[in-house]
Structures are given as structure tokens and as C-alpha cells.
Amino acid sequence: MFITMAKRTEDREFVIELLQLCRQYPALWKVKNSEYSDRNKKNDAYKVLVEKYKEVDPNADRALVKKNLIV
Known part of the structure; x- marks a missing residue:
């Protein structure tokens, strides 16, 4: 259970x-x-956000970021 909570x-x-x-990019929202x-x-x-998202998903792209952020 501790592992789940840490995750x-x-x-x-x-x-x-x-x-x-x-939030730093008002051009998006x-x-x-x-x-x-x-x-x-x-x-x-979006390039900056995709790079950040690649920390958790190496295959991240703009479409995935848009879908998950609903921007």
C-alpha cells in the first residue's frame, strides 16, 4: 500500500x-x-509541455498533451 501511495x-x-x-503560456488558454x-x-x-510530459511517457507528443490537459 505504501508503494501505491508514493506513486x-x-x-x-x-x-x-x-x-x-x-499556466506560464497564456497563448494556450x-x-x-x-x-x-x-x-x-x-x-x-507545446514543445515545452511535451518535453515535460516525456518525463513520465517517453512517447509523448502534442496530441497526447492536448488530450490530457484539455487545452
């Missing part, structure tokens, strides 16, 4: 880190921001 704690910490990282329409800003943000 859950690690998962929770990773999700918190990922969401905090996502803040519709009224001028960056929201900038494809280059969005692509750059």
Missing part, C-alpha cells in the same frame, strides 16, 4: 508541475490574450 504522490506532484508550466492567436507561441509552448 500517487509522485503523480499528483507531476500534474501540479505540468499545470503550473501550462487565455482567449483574450494577444498571444492566443499566435501559432508560433502555441507551438513553442
Whole structure:
């Protein structure tokens, strides 16, 4: 049971880190921001998020990040 709880704690910490990282890129989520329409800003943000996501899933790609973050 301890292993399961430790895993859950690690998962929770990773999700918190990922969401905090996502929050740094308003081009992905803040519709009224001028960056929201900038494809280059969005692509750059997704590259960073994919690299972070690869810490837990080496096969992560943009589609997986979008699906799991619902961004």
C-alpha cells in the first residue's frame, strides 16, 4: 500500500508541475490574450509541455498533451 501511495504522490506532484508550466503560456488558454492567436507561441509552448510530459511517457507528443490537459 505504501508503494501505491508514493506513486500517487509522485503523480499528483507531476500534474501540479505540468499545470503550473501550462499556466506560464497564456497563448494556450487565455482567449483574450494577444498571444492566443499566435501559432508560433502555441507551438513553442507545446514543445515545452511535451518535453515535460516525456518525463513520465517517453512517447509523448502534442496530441497526447492536448488530450490530457484539455487545452
